[in-house]
Amino acid sequence: EAGVAQSPRYKIIEKRQSVAFWCNPISGHATLYWYQQILGQGPKLLIQFQNNGVVDDSQLPKDRFSAERLKGVDSTLKIQPAKLEDSAVYLCASSLAIWRTVEAFFGQGTRLTVV
Amino acid sequence: GQQLNQSPQSMFIQEGEDVSMNCTSSSIFNTWLWYKQDPGEGPVLLIALYKAGELTSNGRLTAQFGITRKDSFLNISASIPSDVGIYFCAGASNAGKSTFGDGTTLTVKP
Numbered sequence: 001e002a003g004v005a006q007s008p009r010y011k012i013i014e015k016r017q018s019v020a021f022w023c024n025p026i027s028g029h030a031t032l033y034w035y036q037q038i039l040g041q042g043p044k045l046l047i048q049f050q051n052n053g054v055v056d057d058s059q060l061p062k063d064r065f066s067a068e069r070l071k072g073v074d075s076t077l078k079i080q081p082a083k084l085e086d087s088a089v090y091l092c093a094s095s096l097a098i099w100r101t102v103e104a105f106f107g108q109g110t111r112l113t114v115v
Numbered sequence: 116g117q118q119l120n121q122s123p124q125s126m127f128i129q130e131g132e133d134v135s136m137n138c139t140s141s142s143i144f145n146t147w148l149w150y151k152q153d154p155g156e157g158p159v160l161l162i163a164l165y166k167a168g169e170l171t172s173n174g175r176l177t178a179q180f181g182i183t184r185k186d187s188f189l190n191i192s193a194s195i196p197s198d199v200g201i202y203f204c205a206g207a208s209n210a211g212k213s214t215f216g217d218g219t220t221l222t223v224k225p
Contacts, residue, residue, distance in 0.1 A: 004157070042119075042203050042215030043158065056212055091157050104213070106157025 002026065004107035006092050012113045018080040021110045025073070025094030031055075033104065034067055034077050035091040043091055049075065050097075082114045121204055121216030128194055129224050136202060136219040137188040144206030147180050147187040148213065152201045161202075162189070194223050 005024040013019050025032050030051050035043035046065065048056040051072040060067070064083070069075040079086055089111050095104040121138045128134060138147070146165055150158035162173050164180035164187060171178055177190045187204055201218040 040217065042121075042205070042217045044215070045212060048212065093157070104160075106159070108155065109157055 004092055004094055004105055006090075006107035006110055008110055009108065010111050010113075012115060013082055015084055015114050016081040018078065019082055019112060020076050020078045021090050021092075021112075023075045023077070023092030023107060025075070025092070026105055028096065029094035029105075030072070030097050031095045031104075032069055032075050033093040033095075034075070035093065035106075037089045037091055037109070039088070046077070079112075082112075084114050087112055087114045119204060119206060119214055119216035121219055123219060124217070125220040125222070127222045127224065130194060130196060132194055134191040134194055134198070134221060135188060137186060138204030138206075138216050139186045140206055140214075141185070142206070143184040144208065144214075145184075146207040147178070148205040148207060149176075149178050149187070149189045150203045150205065150215075152203060152218070154200075158203055191221075194221075196223050196225055199223050 007022050011019055032049045034046045036046050037043040046060045047067045049069045052069045065079055067077045089109040091106050091109045093104045093106045119138050119140050148163050149161045151161055152158045161176055162171050162178040164171055167180055167184050168182050169180040175192045179188055181187055191198055201220050203218045204216045205213040207213045
């Protein structure tokens with residue numbers, strides 16, 4: 001079974017630029033999560049999708065971050081414009097269903113450096 | 116928001132020693148999870164706990180769901196070099212949202 005795929009693995013941008021990350025969840029997984037993991041901290045949930053609908057985006061900085069999952073499969077997370085404090089690893093995870101979060105599988109993440 | 120306090124922040128142990136780490140919260144959780152993260156990888160689930168008082172093992176790993184539902188601990192017995200990594204606890208609600216601690220970094224000296 002293929003795992004959660006994320007790209008790119010690494011990205012370096014200047015502050016005020018835009019960046020987008022892509023995630024392809026495990027086939028058949030209805031729930032998709034985006035987490036931000038700052039160095040030395042645990043992952044923090046940014047947004048949670050159930051199919052193509054947003055379940056929880058309470059911790060997403062909506063003035064600069066946006067995410068979509070138009071067809072209920074792949075998802076993109078965008079930052080526009082980026083700030084220095086956005087430097088982090090962005091992890092995507094998926095699970096079969098919202099009540100099966102314990103079976104969420106994580107991708108390898110995208111390491112973003114904002115200079 | 117909900118916060119998890121994970122301790123210790125780091126541990127340096129000799130191969131063969133046992134390890135114990137814990138996680139406490141001011142909030143009640145329905146599920147406690149323990150993950151391991153290797154450098155450059157995403158977290159991998161080690162153990163999931165579903166009931167207060169539950170004690171669950173996975174090989175050399177044992178975890179318990181605290182009676183108050185506000186804490187959990189993880190023990191690793193007879194540590195080996197490949198146990199090196201960052202261990203995260205996470206509390207999960209019925210809505211599927213997980214809150215993570217800031218991790219315990221484990222170093223095992225051969």
